[in-house]
Amino acid sequence: MKTKITELFGIEYPIVQGGMIWAAGHELAAAVSEAGGLGLLGSGSMYPEELREEIEKTRHLTSKSFGVNVPLLHPGVEEIIAVVREENVRIIFTSAGNPWRFTEILRQDGIKVAHVVPSVKFALKAQAAGVDAIVAEGTEAGGHNGFEEITTFCLIPQVVDAVSVPVIAAGGVADGRGLMAALALGAEGVQVGTRFALTKESAAHPNYKKVGLGAGEADTLLFGRKVGPIRAFKNEYARGIYEAEFAGAPPEKIRELIGEKRAKLGIREGDVKEGDLEMGQIAALIEDLPSAGEVVQEMMADAAQILGRVNELSGV
Secondary structure, eight states, rough: OOOOHHOOOOHHHSSOOOTTTTTOOOHHHHHHHHHHBBEEEEEGOOOHHHHHHHHHHHHHHHHOEEEEEEEOOTTHHHHHHHEEEEEEEEOEEEESSOOOGTTTHHTTTTOEEEEEESHHHHHHHHHTOOSSEEEEETTTTSSSSTOOOOOOOHHHHHHHHOSSOOOOEEESOSHHHHHHHHTTOOOSEEOOOOHHHHHOOOOSSSHHHHHTTTTTTTTTEEEEEOOOOOEEEEEEHHHHHHHHHHTOHHHHHHHHOOSSSSIIIIITTTTTTTOBBBGGGGGGGGGOOOOHHHHHHHHHHHHHHHHHHHHHHTTT
């Protein structure tokens, strides 16, 4: 399958693996890239030298294209960007900040830049900053979300209509149905997070994976709306913050409750009660723990079947 995204990144399929903190290490990124998608290292949970090691390990496992996801609010973002440039990584996905800071210098190095946005407003700003592609992420997605809380199905066509650069749909995609729906809405590809977090190669703790596989349709919660929304599994930690918000707690109290190391506690260390178990609503559809390569192949096989069905319905 060829789209503007496959051509831009030199990949076989328009499937990008989300650069999830504590889950997206070298094994996952390499496996997705080897299968024909685009694997991303999640630098948000890495120190600069750790990222350098992860890049080297990824290259030992695959010769195909891969990239690095960089949250621009990372306290060591300048050092992280420096490592990406020094290691000659050719693709970078930025998020959680202003893309103006680094896009021009990265593109001067020949690096392809995509930026994650939650709305048309920020998509236009990212395009003006000179990015090569935009990831439009709906509120169904796990992890940090936009204040706008726009769903993927509504967000994608609006962003596609507003910008001229290729759009990647994110939030609520786990199989070929999600891929084909995104393409029908005008996207050139999809970014997939939770489905890849729940694979064999994911660096997430087995406890996190067990919780994700057992999640139902109402088992995630969007909390932290006053300071920056986060979608995660509805455990004691998430409920406590949500209830404090509902009771009228001020932003500084919410920030205190969210804390700084809860994602590591939950995703990496496996504390399913007091840790931040970031995952999307799509977890309710996920019931198995395959390899990342199997996820890519199943998505493309499903997409082919759906396309055949649509052609039959249309009489093509």
